[in-house]
Amino acid sequence: MYRKTSKKDTTAIRIEDFFLPFGGKLNGTNKWVKWAQLIPWDDFEDLYASQMCADNGSPALPFRVAIGSLIVKEHTGLSDRDVVDYIAENPYVQYFLGYESFLETKPFDSSMMTHFRKRITDEMLTEFNDKLVGDHLEKNDQNISKNDDFDNDSDNSGTMIIDATCIPADIRYPTDLSLLNEAREKSESIIDELWTGYENKGLKPRTYRIQARKHFLKNVRKKKITTTQRRKAIRCQLGYLRRNIQTIKSIGIIDKLSPESHHQLLVITEVYRQQLELYTEQKLSIPDRIVSISQPHVRPIVRGKAGRPVEFGAKVSISLVDGFAFVDRISFDAYNESEDLKNQSEAYRTRFGVYPKKILADQIYRTRENRLFCKENGIKLSGKPLGRPPQNGYSAEEKQRWRQDECERVAVEGKFGQVKRRYSLGRVMTKLSDTTRTVITIAFFLANLKKILFVPFLRRLIMSFISFFSTSAYSIELRGQ
Numbered sequence: 001m002y003r004k005t006s007k008k009d010t011t012a013i014r015i016e017d018f019f020l021p022f023g024g025k026l027n028g029t030n031k032w033v034k035w036a037q038l039i040p041w042d043d044f045e046d047l048y049a050s051q052m053c054a055d056n057g058s059p060a061l062p063f064r065v066a067i068g069s070l071i072v073k074e075h076t077g078l079s080d081r082d083v084v085d086y087i088a089e090n091p092y093v094q095y096f097l098g099y100e101s102f103l104e105t106k107p108f109d110s111s112m113m114t115h116f117r118k119r120i121t122d123e124m125l126t127e128f129n130d131k132l133v134g135d136h137l138e139k140n141d142q143n144i145s146k147n148d149d150f151d152n153d154s155d156n157s158g159t160m161i162i163d164a165t166c167i168p169a170d171i172r173y174p175t176d177l178s179l180l181n182e183a184r185e186k187s188e189s190i191i192d193e194l195w196t197g198y199e200n201k202g203l204k205p206r207t208y209r210i211q212a213r214k215h216f217l218k219n220v221r222k223k224k225i226t227t228t229q230r231r232k233a234i235r236c237q238l239g240y241l242r243r244n245i246q247t248i249k250s251i252g253i254i255d256k257l258s259p260e261s262h263h264q265l266l267v268i269t270e271v272y273r274q275q276l277e278l279y280t281e282q283k284l285s286i287p288d289r290i291v292s293i294s295q296p297h298v299r300p301i302v303r304g305k306a307g308r309p310v311e312f313g314a315k316v317s318i319s320l321v322d323g324f325a326f327v328d329r330i331s332f333d334a335y336n337e338s339e340d341l342k343n344q345s346e347a348y349r350t351r352f353g354v355y356p357k358k359i360l361a362d363q364i365y366r367t368r369e370n371r372l373f374c375k376e377n378g379i380k381l382s383g384k385p386l387g388r389p390p391q392n393g394y395s396a397e398e399k400q401r402w403r404q405d406e407c408e409r410v411a412v413e414g415k416f417g418q419v420k421r422r423y424s425l426g427r428v429m430t431k432l433s434d435t436t437r438t439v440i441t442i443a444f445f446l447a448n449l450k451k452i453l454f455v456p457f458l459r460r461l462i463m464s465f466i467s468f469f470s471t472s473a474y475s476i477e478l479r480g481q
Contacts, residue, residue: 002052002060004045019101020091032092034453035071040131041098044124051119061108064098066116067128070438072096073113074423074446080113117430122437126327129445130351133324136452156378160356161320162328162344162365163412164337166301167420167440169313170429174291177230180237180275181216182293183268185209187244190261190268194251205247212240234279241272267296288333297332297433313428316440319344320412323451325444326351330437341370345379355379360409382409419443 015026015033026033041064048063072093073083084106087093091102099107172178188207195204219225219233248254248265257265271290278286290296291312301311317329317340328344341361349355358380359365366383374381382405384394420426423443430436 002049004049013095013098013100015095017100018091018095021102021104026092026095030092031453032090032096035449036096036098038132038136038449038452040128040135043131044128047124047127048119061112062098065107067120067125067442068097069113070116070120070442071446071449074439074442077424081110083113084108084110114435117435117438118432120438120442121434122327122330122441125438125441125445129326129441129448132445132452133326133448134351137322156355156357158321158348158352158354158356159358159360159408160344160348161360161409161412162317162337162341163320163362163409163416164315164317164329164340165416166303166311166315167313167425167436168311168427169292169295169298169436170427170431171292171295171298171312174312176275176278177216177220177233177237179271179291179293180234180241181212181220183271184212184237184241184244186264186293187241187248187268190257190265191244191247191251193257193261194248194253197256198251198253205250207244207247208240212237231279234275238272238276238279241268245269245272264293267293270296295431299332299334301334314436314440317344318412318415318444319348320415321348321352321356323411324448325415327441327444330440332433336364338365338367338370341365342373345373345377358382358405360405360412362409382406415444415447418447423447 013036015028018026020026045063048066052060069083069087072087073080076083076086078086087097088103088106094102094107097107188209191205191207195201215233215236219229222229225233245268254262254265267290271293274286274289277283289300291300292298298312298314301313301315303309303311314330314332315334315337316327317337319326319328326347328347329340341359345355345359355377356379359374360382363383366381366386368386371381371386373379382402384402423446424439425443428436428439430439
């Protein structure tokens with residue numbers, strides 16, 4: 001059940017009205033106070049409330065508390081338990097979450113953080129991010145359709161930078177042998193669980209777990225292992241796993257398994273099928289290859305980068321406009337990011353009313369299909385044209401323009417570095433696909449929120465430098481006279 005907040009705008013809570021039991025008042029220049037005034041909390045409360053019953057169950061926490069707690073976690077980098085402790089200790093964060101007075105106890109249990117990540121989807125956060133950036137641009141009269149680079153020959157305006165990256169998941173580097181060993185251990189746990197509730201008990205089926213463990217350690221501890229030795233070890237683990245799966249079927253009370261164990265059994269069965277096909281047909285790859293028992297949705301993403309040719313996690317395509325990031329696609333399956341250029345251009349048109357005047361992208365986006373799409377819609381795509389270079393070579397002006405486009409495109413790489421180094425996208429710790437999508441989207445949302453707060457500070461800093469140097473120049477001029 002969800003109880004909506006009062007009709008008054010929750011962002012209008014004044015810091016003077018926030019009650020502190022130990023006296024004093026909050027400082028209006030604090031970042032949490034400023035962020036609380038920037039975020040459009042009430043615009044998405046109805047969408048959040050629509051996921052819950054109107055009159056059944058205990059009342060859920062407000063939308064502002066839910067999404068605000070996720071923002072606090074992403075900003076601080078703390079665990080779920082530490083985030084709740086941090087909220088209980090910090091009055092500014094409690095004001096940010098919409099409380100009217102300081103709470104000396106924990107506002108909710110740390111397990112609620114998982115429910116927040118499940119309820120607030122990436123689609124909801126994408127709309128939330130579009131609303132935040134759109135309100136900021138409109139407030140500062142920076143609407144893309146009204147930019148100074150408006151071309152009389154075309155209705156297009158603005159520059160969009162696009163790129164894709166892989167967000168690593170928290171899994172160990174997978175090998176066929178270690179994956180089969182983990183699947184075998186999980187199958188043994190399922191047999192133990194089934195045998196506990198089995199009515200016609202007799203002699204418990206043998207699993208050979210000690211012998212299987214010895215065979216696994218014998219090969220995994222070797223500094224160097226040959227192909228023949230590896231195939232022999234994989235064959236042994238496949239035999240043990242096949243025996244365990246047959247034992248589980250023979251017991252025949254799979255419906256009494258817990259939902260977690262039943263899900264693991266489905267994953268283990270698919271892992272056995274894939275690994276058996278790889279072994280018998282001597283393949284090196286297979287479609288939808290499972291690389292983690294606990295996160296079966298994760299897929300290998302071949303990136304071809306030095307030192308990290310393959311990454312394991314979600315692949316994310318973003319577009320960058322005036323330094324603000326928009327998440328356009330999140331997928332756990334490998335895909336060619338050049339397919340996203342058309343959809344990203346249409347999303348740009350939906351947000352700002354016009355197509356971009358220029359798209360900055362790397363070589364993989366410059367396909368014939370994308371070039372034709374850009375030409376038909378009056379969009380300039382960065383990079384050299386197709387075909388052989390002219391006999392006299394390219395002009396210095398063209399080379400300089402291409403070089404300038406590449407320098408401007410680096411901004412999207414900096415955005416990836418920000419969300420991976422400063423925030424949690426360097427290694428996502430969530431286990432479910434839905435919660436992983438939420439974490440990815442909220443990291444880019446927080447990066448945009450910090451940029452909005454940083455722009456006035458940067459403007460004041462520049463003005464102070466100008467004032468300082470102008471005053472210094474005037475004093476030097478007076479001394480010269």
